[in-house]
Amino acid sequence: MKKTLVFAIVWFVAGGPWGGLVAAAAAEPEDVQPEDASLDEQAERFAKFQETLSGATLDGQYTMLRDDDTSQHPEKYTIQSIRKLPEGDFWLFQARIQYGGKDVTVPLPLEVKWAGDTPVITLSRLNIPGLGTFSSRVVIDGDKYAGTWSHDQVGGHLFGTIQRKELNDE
Numbered sequence: 001m002k003k004t005l006v007f008a009i010v011w012f013v014a015g016g017p018w019g020g021l022v023a024a025a026a027a028e029p030e031d032v033q034p035e036d037a038s039l040d041e042q043a044e045r046f047a048k049f050q051e052t053l054s055g056a057t058l059d060g061q062y063t064m065l066r067d068d069d070t071s072q073h074p075e076k077y078t079i080q081s082i083r084k085l086p087e088g089d090f091w092l093f094q095a096r097i098q099y100g101g102k103d104v105t106v107p108l109p110l111e112v113k114w115a116g117d118t119p120v121i122t123l124s125r126l127n128i129p130g131l132g133t134f135s136s137r138v139v140i141d142g143d144k145y146a147g148t149w150s151h152d153q154v155g156g157h158l159f160g161t162i163q164r165k166e167l168n169d170e
Contacts, residue, residue, distance in 0.1 A: 046084055049112070049119050049140070052162065053093075054081045058145050060160015062099075075099050075158060089113060097131065104130040115139075121147075 056079050061072035078096040085092055089111050096105040106129055111122045121138040128134060138147035138158065146159040 045117055050082055053079045057163045058160055062158040063156040065156045
């Protein structure tokens with residue numbers, strides 16, 4: 001009985017029925033990329049993100065999640081420039097926001113998270129001068145954007161297209 005218990009403990013610690021899978025998962029893959037490759041990929045993502053949004057207009061619609069309002073409302077964000085800030089995941093957006101009958105131009109330090117190679121702009125209770133306090137998650141996907149927003153007790157969805165300055169000038 002004692003030998004069986006010792007064997008069971010050793011077998012369990014060694015990975016039990018998943019021992020091969022655990023060992024394979026823990027092993028270093030043979031085609032590991034050097035750390036510089038991941039830094040190069042990150043630099044490419046950052047450059048593409050900056051190129052996509054600097055000088056672009058996000059032109060779309062927003063909705064409000066209320067029983068009495070199922071309509072879509074126009075919104076426009078003209079982004080003069082963006083640049084990565086040295087601290088954390090923050091980027092500085094120089095943006096003109098046209099929303100709800102208001103039109104303001106403000107610098108916004110916004111956190112950008114990455115879902116693989118897809119940027120997600122995040123606001124968490126950010127006070128935007130002249131507009132109020134907002135939370136939002138906006139996915140940038142090629143020439144489209146989509147996300148959610150909230151302002152006080154109101155919230156909804158937003159979506160639209162990203163138009164490059166060259167296209168806007170024509």
